[in-house]
Amino acid sequence: MKRAALGLAAAALLALACSVPRAESIFFSESSHPDPTAADCERCHQEVYREWQSSGHSQAFTSEAFQRASSQARATSCNGCHAPAPIDETAPVLVRATHLDEGVTCLSCHLSTQPGAAPLTMRGPATRTSPIEIHPIVAEDPFYRSNELCGRCHELELSQWQAAEAPPGEPKETCQECHMPSVRRKVESTHDEHGYSAIFVAMGRQQDLRRHGFAVPEEASEWLGFTVEREAGRAVVRVDNRMPHDLPTGAFGRRVIRVAATWPGGQATRVLAGGSAGSLEAGETRELTLAVPRGVRPADLHIRLERWDRKHELWTVLVEDEPGA
Ligand code: HEC
Ligand code: HEC
Ligand code: HEC
Ligand code: HEC
Ligand code: HEC
Structure with a gap:
């Protein structure tokens, strides 16, 4: 016009x-x-x-x-x-x-x-x-x-x-x-x-x-400390909840946070929080050890923090740690 x-x-x-x-x-x-x-x-x-x-x-x-x-x-x-x-x-x-x-x-x-x-x-x-x-x-x-x-x-x-x-x-x-x-x-x-x-x-x-998205923020890594120590046969992962509410939060519905590791030819996962593992309160840190086969080179491990997306029924990545990073 x-x-x-x-x-x-x-x-x-x-x-x-x-x-x-x-x-x-x-x-x-x-x-x-x-x-x-x-x-x-x-x-x-x-x-x-x-x-x-x-x-x-x-x-x-x-x-x-x-x-x-x-x-x-x-x-x-x-x-x-x-x-x-x-x-x-x-x-x-x-x-x-x-x-x-x-x-x-x-x-x-x-x-x-x-x-x-x-x-x-x-x-x-x-x-x-x-x-x-x-x-x-x-x-x-x-x-x-x-x-x-x-x-x-x-x-x-x-x-x-x-x-x-x-x-x-x-x-x-x-x-x-x-x-x-x-x-x-x-x-x-x-x-x-x-x-x-x-x-x-x-x-x-x-x-x-x-915006009216009311969604999980894309840059979740800003509020989730994620450090990984790679060793022969295992990875030690530390998660630091810097959000002002629980990880995961919510009273209804099943929310789960897990650590997943992949390497050429294999993978391993372990629940970090949610469900019977309980939530991480604001300010709380939790450490978890993931066993991997002895033969895997630490530099080949790709490790992620993931949450269960109920709507699409799949695991989505919150934070990741690239091999060699
Ligand atoms: C859960 C509560 C909630 C719902 C549902 C909601 N709004 Fe909002 N709306 C807000 C809040 C909170 C803000 C202010 C965000 C800010 O700027 O801090 C807002 C801001 C606005 C504004 C100001 C301009 C802008 O773009 O931010 C408009 C217009 C608006 N809403 C219209 C709507 C319309 C139309 C719908 C339905 C399609 C809707 N809202 C649904 C909470 C809501
Ligand atoms: C025919 C157009 C029209 C329709 C339909 C309409 N609006 Fe608006 N709305 C406006 C205009 C124009 C403004 C003022 C914008 C400005 O001053 O910049 C406004 C402003 C608003 C604001 C901003 C208030 C503020 O100052 O933060 C909200 C909230 C809002 N509308 C909600 C709604 C909701 C909810 C509906 C549906 C029930 C609706 N509007 C339907 C034209 C409309
Ligand atoms: C009037 C009640 C009401 C208000 C006010 C409200 N919510 Fe909600 N919210 C809900 C309900 C109910 C759900 C569950 C929706 C579902 O997933 O089925 C929800 C879900 C959510 C979710 C999860 C979305 C998802 O996809 O599962 C987020 C994030 C959220 N709300 C943020 C907010 C924020 C931020 C505000 C304030 C700006 C707000 N809500 C205000 C009732 C409300
Ligand atoms: C500093 C940023 C930050 C603030 C402030 C914050 N949240 Fe969150 N919130 C997040 C992140 C990141 C997640 C995703 C991690 C998770 O699933 O717990 C999340 C997850 C959620 C979820 C679960 C969404 C889902 O689909 O599982 C809800 C509901 C929610 N927040 C509501 C709120 C409400 C209500 C407030 C205010 C009282 C709030 N949040 C304040 C960062 C924030
Ligand atoms: C005080 C407000 C409130 C009342 C009352 C309430 N809800 Fe909710 N409900 C919420 C909010 C907010 C969310 C989103 C955040 C969360 O999951 O805690 C939600 C989320 C949910 C979800 C998760 C949706 C999904 O997609 O996973 C289910 C299921 C649910 N409510 C069922 C119920 C049932 C059943 C009742 C009655 C026993 C109920 N709610 C009463 C506020 C309420």
Whole structure:
């Protein structure tokens, strides 16, 4: 779109927005109003939507593991955190009334629960830059940069985080700093089929924001010390948990961390933590000896720290130690 055309379109939109009592109803589908789905948010927040969709949060209710463990969601005490109504700083997390299949969805984390707030008021950490208010906004809300938000459901990780010591001379990192990678972008992003989103994107400004991946950080080696001593017939491995929570963490589901060694023609593995081996607390170090055949040259040993990925049912590498490194 040319700049002039954009200006015109924006002016028309502004006029429209001012002339109808609730501007948002033009942009949210009538059927889902006043309880929009994530797909409704996708119209103007497509990037965030795609990140969220690929995260465990969007599967928190439908996942086979949850359905099985909760007897197909009949254990209603489980549904609160897995299909939550909008959360806030203090009230208990309760199950929502509609579209449970979206799990931990946009409205769970962003819809204001303030009594008397206008319908569809969204809370968030960003600075307002757009001249149009599509939905009312509570901007620069500190709750969104705090561990307490995550801890509303991740009670266990929050209590581990609170008990952990800060690294010398530095503040402890927050959940968001490790699990929501930073990105410079605009709050809005364009949708292929909803052309009007381009107008909002054109009006917004870039800011330092965070992706909604809620995944295991790619650079896990930053917080996991991993030293290997190679000797004839064995490798001695030491793992140092510098994360502010257990390795592995989590109260539900089976998480396991193991050490794996490979050499030309063979391999050996041993569980380091998780399951009956117990977790490594924040700051804890654990040592483990892996037996390898006497004939293997220490320089031919390739040693990795791995975690079990439940979703894809395979072992993924957290840290590795190359031969000769
Ligand atoms: C588990 C809670 C959670 C869920 C679910 C969630 N968000 Fe967020 N959202 C956050 C947090 C926390 C931040 C702030 C991150 C930061 O910048 O520190 C945020 C930031 C944002 C922002 C500000 C801009 C940006 O890119 O960071 C927008 C817009 C947003 N979310 C929209 C959405 C939409 C749309 C969905 C659903 C597709 C969604 N969120 C799902 C917690 C959540
Ligand atoms: C028609 C477009 C449109 C739709 C649909 C839409 N938004 Fe927004 N949203 C915006 C615009 C525009 C802003 C303000 C951006 C700015 O000021 O830079 C915004 C801002 C936000 C913010 C940022 C608040 C802050 O300051 O940190 C959040 C959170 C948010 N929206 C969540 C949602 C959620 C959740 C949905 C779905 C229920 C949704 N939005 C649907 C256009 C939309
Ligand atoms: C409203 C409840 C709720 C909030 C708030 C919440 N989570 Fe979650 N989170 C869950 C549930 C439930 C799961 C389990 C989803 C699954 O894997 O089935 C989960 C899973 C995760 C996972 C593992 C993902 C995976 O693929 O297994 C990470 C990492 C995570 N959350 C980080 C965060 C962070 C960081 C925040 C704060 C920004 C946060 N969560 C806020 C409920 C929540
Ligand atoms: C310093 C970085 C860092 C901080 C801060 C951090 N984590 Fe983690 N977290 C990690 C790493 C690395 C892993 C992967 C290792 C593992 O599986 O234990 C992980 C694993 C997880 C998992 C398991 C994911 C899975 O799929 O198995 C959850 C859930 C989680 N973190 C939640 C949180 C919450 C909630 C907070 C805040 C209270 C938090 N984390 C703070 C680095 C961090
Ligand atoms: C206080 C909030 C809360 C409640 C209540 C809750 N969960 Fe969860 N659940 C979580 C969080 C957070 C995670 C992700 C981190 C973890 O694994 O500890 C999770 C993860 C899970 C997982 C792992 C998903 C996977 O893919 O491995 C299963 C299974 C599960 N919960 C089942 C249940 C069952 C069954 C109940 C009821 C007895 C329940 N949950 C009640 C917060 C909760």
